[in-house]
Amino acid sequence: MIGGEPDRAPAGMTLDNWLSSPYSHWAFQHIEDFMPTAVIPRGSGPAAALPAATAPIAEIRLTRTDGDDTTVGAVMSATATDGWAVAHRGSMVAEEYLDGLQPLTRHLLFSVSKSLVAAVVGALHGAGAIELHAPVTRYIPAMANCGYAGATVRHLLDMRSGIAFSENYDDPAAEIHVREQVIGWRTKSNADLPATLRDYLLTLRQNVSHGGPFEYRSCETDVLGWICEVAGGQRMPELMSELLWSRIGAQCDATIALDTADTAGTGIFDGGISACLTDMIRFGSLFLRDGVSLSGQHVVPAAWVADTVDGGPDSRQAFAASPDDTHMPGGMYRNQFWFPYPGSNVTLCVGMCGQMIYVNRAADVVAAKLSSRPVSHDDPQSQANTLRAFDAVAHQLAGFPG
Numbered sequence: 168m169i170g171g172e173p174d175r176a177p178a179g180m181t182l183d184n185w186l187s188s189p190y191s192h193w194a195f196q197h198i199e200d201f202m203p204t205a206v207i208p209r210g211s212g213p214a215a216a217l218p219a220a221t222a223p224i225a226e227i228r229l230t231r232t233d234g235d236d237t238t239v240g241a242v243m244s245a246t247a248t249d250g251w252a253v254a255h256r257g258s259m260v261a262e263e264y265l266d267g268l269q270p271l272t273r274h275l276l277f278s279v280s281k282s283l284v285a286a287v288v289g290a291l292h293g294a295g296a297i298e299l300h301a302p303v304t305r306y307i308p309a310m311a312n313c314g315y316a317g318a319t320v321r322h323l324l325d326m327r328s329g330i331a332f333s334e335n336y337d338d339p340a341a342e343i344h345v346r347e348q349v350i351g352w353r354t355k356s357n358a359d360l361p362a363t364l365r366d367y368l369l370t371l372r373q374n375v376s377h378g379g380p381f382e383y384r385s386c387e388t389d390v391l392g393w394i395c396e397v398a399g400g401q402r403m404p405e406l407m408s409e410l411l412w413s414r415i416g417a418q419c420d421a422t423i424a425l426d427t428a429d430t431a432g433t434g435i436f437d438g439g440i441s442a443c444l445t446d447m448i449r450f451g452s453l454f455l456r457d458g459v460s461l462s463g464q465h466v467v468p469a470a471w472v473a474d475t476v477d478g479g480p481d482s483r484q485a486f487a488a489s490p491d492d493t494h495m496p497g498g499m500y501r502n503q504f505w506f507p508y509p510g511s512n513v514t515l516c517v518g519m520c521g522q523m524i525y526v527n528r529a530a531d532v533v534a535a536k537l538s539s540r541p542v543s544h545d546d547p548q549s550q551a552n553t554l555r556a557f558d559a560v561a562h563q564l565a566g567f568p569g
């Protein structure tokens with residue numbers, strides 16, 4: 168039994184099964200009850216308003232990837248959804264909590280965390296503290312002796328370093344599983360593994376040229392978080408609070424899981440942040456408002472938002488050349504955000520097991536979904552159907568023809 172609150176944790180939950188059903192539903196909402204975490208304070212100001220509006224969102228019809236006709240509500244029910252919400256023009260038109268999730272409950276965001284960390288990079292870049300084309304070693308000299316030598320901050324933001332790091336969850340020897348053991352998300356199988364996340368990052372090696380094709384690597388965000396802490400002069404919980412969380416008008420404190428039981432441990436930047444559902448809407452709204460929060464505060468520069476949605480001159484070519492199937496033909500990846508279509512109107516933050524923030528700039532829609540899908544690896548059909556559902560919602564709310 169994992170420690171924390173055994174009277175509430177499902178019987179038999181361990182470090183080796185908490186990511187899987189039936190344990191994941193409880194675990195994703197109680198990370199701080201069985202793992203070391205640090206609080207990302209929301210600050211003392213009022214929460215940014217999301218006034219309620221009514222619309223029959225769940226009844227909107229769409230076609231699933233298998234060709235069957237369905238509804239938005241049915242897609243949510245069929246994809247292990249814990250909660251979902253939609254805002255249009257700054258008003259909440261749908262907000263639903265399922266199977267015990269509550270409005271103030273923090274839920275693990277997994278790789279949606281990457282987009283939050285990237286926003287901190289954007290804020291620090293806007294303040295002149297981070298130069299995007301600077302080598303990683305400018306901020307972390309110790310990386311001169313590992314595979315990140317020669318890589319730039321830009322390479323990390325777009326996941327285009329040449330680091331050897333596999334995210335194949337079906338391969339027990341993949342680097343992603345080694346990282347899970349190092350950070351305490353699985354039982355260590357080898358006593359000789361590095362003791363901390365930073366120690367582990369310094370062991371990574373390069374296998375292709377930096378600046379090549381897009382390849383999804385969680386380690387890139389972990390290095391970005393380290394760079395932020397150096398450039399910002401604070402640990403991520405305090406830094407993210409100051410630059411992001413206290414500025415979006417968050418309703419709840421967020422938390423970030425740490426790699427050691429010591430409170431001075433390193434944050435799991437690539438996937439360890441937990442937050443409540445409506446704060447995902449507040450964060451996504453930055454990308455409808457040129458970096459300005461719903462409460463009117465400037466959070467990230469408008470130029471950062473523009474760069475994110477426009478991409479670089481070869482972002483789409485690099486994405487198309489990925490050695491992995493991205494399931495997003497014509498899309499791209501920029502500044503730790505996904506763009507699933509050839510255009511730039513739809514922006515995604517995506518986390519495994521079904522976490523998503525959806526931003527449709529043309530329709531002025533932000534949607535979010537928290538889930539406990541029963542597998543810890545990619546499920547392209549569930550993700551694709553969720554995307555189709557949110558597309559259908561945006562299409563109807565905006566009154567697009569046909």
